[in-house]
Amino acid sequence: MTARPDQGVRAVGTFERLDRRMVVMRTLVTSGIVLIAAVPAGMGIHAEGRSIPGTLGILAGGVAAIMIVTMLGEYLRWRATRFRTTPERFEWRFQLVVTRRRSLARERIRTVDITASPLHRIFGLATVVIGTGQQAASGEAGVKLDPVARTRAEALRVELLRRTPAAEPEDEARTRQQAQQLEQQQAPLATLDWRWAAYAPLSFLTPALGAAVIGFLANVVSLFGPVGGLVDDARDGARQAIADVAVGATMAVVLALVTLVLFVAAAGAVGAALLFVEMWWGYRLDREADGTLRVRRGLLTTRSISLEERRLRGVEFVEAPGVRLARAGRVDAVATGMQHGGGSERTDHKTLLPAAPRRTAHRVTSAVLDEPNAPTGVPLAAHPRAALVRRLRWSLAPVLVVAAGFGVAASLTEGWRADLAGTAMWLCLLGGVPIAALVAWDAYRNLGHALAGRYLVSRGGAARRSTVALQRSGVIGWTVRQSIFQRRVGLVTVTATTAAGSGGYQVRDVGEADGLRLAEEAVPDLLGPFVERTAQS
């Protein structure tokens, strides 16, 4: 081989490959799927008149062919993928017919997440996802190494997140020693309390999970023809009952419905609890010596999520509807460079603490932010009454419109239809109006804002209450919005824009003077020069 111009570069950090066990692992997975698929295929071939040995021969040939193709493909992929760490950059390249390269500046690397599915764990492997701060729409922002050896993954995490890549060797040794000492001294910021599992079934997912279980059972039942007849019988029975409108039969239907609802609820609760166990088993939140927060959790699939503290701009305390009734909530990180909008996977990536009692959440928040008191727990200034009026209008309008619709229908029709529409109208008015009013009152009471030390705190939300504490130094602009309706009653919505989290956090329907003063005080010199004050008598 002749000398190549890039050999000198290569000496700095040598290229390495993914773990070679990936070929075996992927081939095994594919063969598993193929073998399962082979059963119905074999039945089909046999039914077409082939003998059993002939059928088996065809199947074996097919399975073997697919396995070989997979193995070859995975081998090529393994050969083609290489990565290395140099003092300045992390480089990844894929060289097979076409060459794809990705090079991340190491100082831009913000997250190194490690996940290991059960299959990975059997082989002692893990997936590493390296993310930069970019909020790219596609997956271009980061690099995924799938798989590397578990120990290598851990080493990569430490290596890539260490802040001083070019430190002197002895310095490095010393810092590492200090780091180890620190790690030993520091207890985790939070560990799992099994009582939190009780909040899991309160999630809105519960009914959906229950329905999924029922759907699955129904499918299983319908697989068995004669038993499936029962379902038809039941349906016919229900029809009969409705047709008869006999009190006894109706009672039976009601009973059946109640049983079904209870069953769905129970199945959902069990499902949610199981999901919680899978997701949060072994949960612990640590502050690592290298200035990162690290969440480790997971029963079957283990996850390790690291977040540089330098990127943390605050936290969000989220009280989901059911959980809020139990006076609990979860804590999410508000950090720059977090990809969002990518579905629920991303949501749990930023979760620092699962739904836990408020006091625990505040304690963890204050530990995470290194503040004596959790800013999400401070008393907040209420917003003007006009905000309540707006909320009442929003929540009552749809109810009244629907009620009016029924009213019109009642006046236009005759007989039982008019009765039905009339009843519906009254139900709407008597049931809907108080509920709507309560929702509006709750949404109004949830509004609040404050300045707590280094943090700007804002709370809002109707059923799902969310309190965000945003570092004042993380505010990189203001948007003040005032609709013509708000102008009439002297309200504004102030949005603090930030590089972190969702990009902007609102203080909704705050009094005009209060809101502007808040913005002015939170970040002096930014909005200040554009605010004018006039004395009014």
Place this chain on the structure above:
Amino acid sequence: MTESVRLRPPTNRLNPRCLAWWRVRFALVVLPLTLVVAVLGVLLVPALLILAAAIGVVGSAVSVLLPAWWYRVHRWEVTDRAVYTRTGYFWQEWRVAPMSRIQTVDTARGPLQQLFRLATVTVTTASAKGAVEIAGLDAQLASSLAEELTETTQATPGDAT
């Protein structure tokens, strides 16, 4: 005695040629629509002629009046510390982006804007929701402004997050 606090309007108006630009933009919608309806009226249903006339009258009125109003409402200002804009009337919006947090400064000129020698300057920060847009500056002013902003922001260290 109480104190009233409010945001003052930014000092600068957009370029007066914006009036023409906005009016042409309206005309490009209103005229073809009127013509199509009028042609249909001549060929098929005479009643459509009334509709065409209505569209024409209302459209012209809007084309003349609305831009005049927009011109009064849209304002901008660049100080040595921040970029500040005000837009809208029914949903009025004030936006501030500090110089130290500006990441990119873009100028864009659509075909119509080129005709009127106008340009749009968009200033973005690291926030997904923090972009400040000034649409309708004199093209030359826009490019010198963009240059000036770029220089100022390059002088600021850090990644502005």
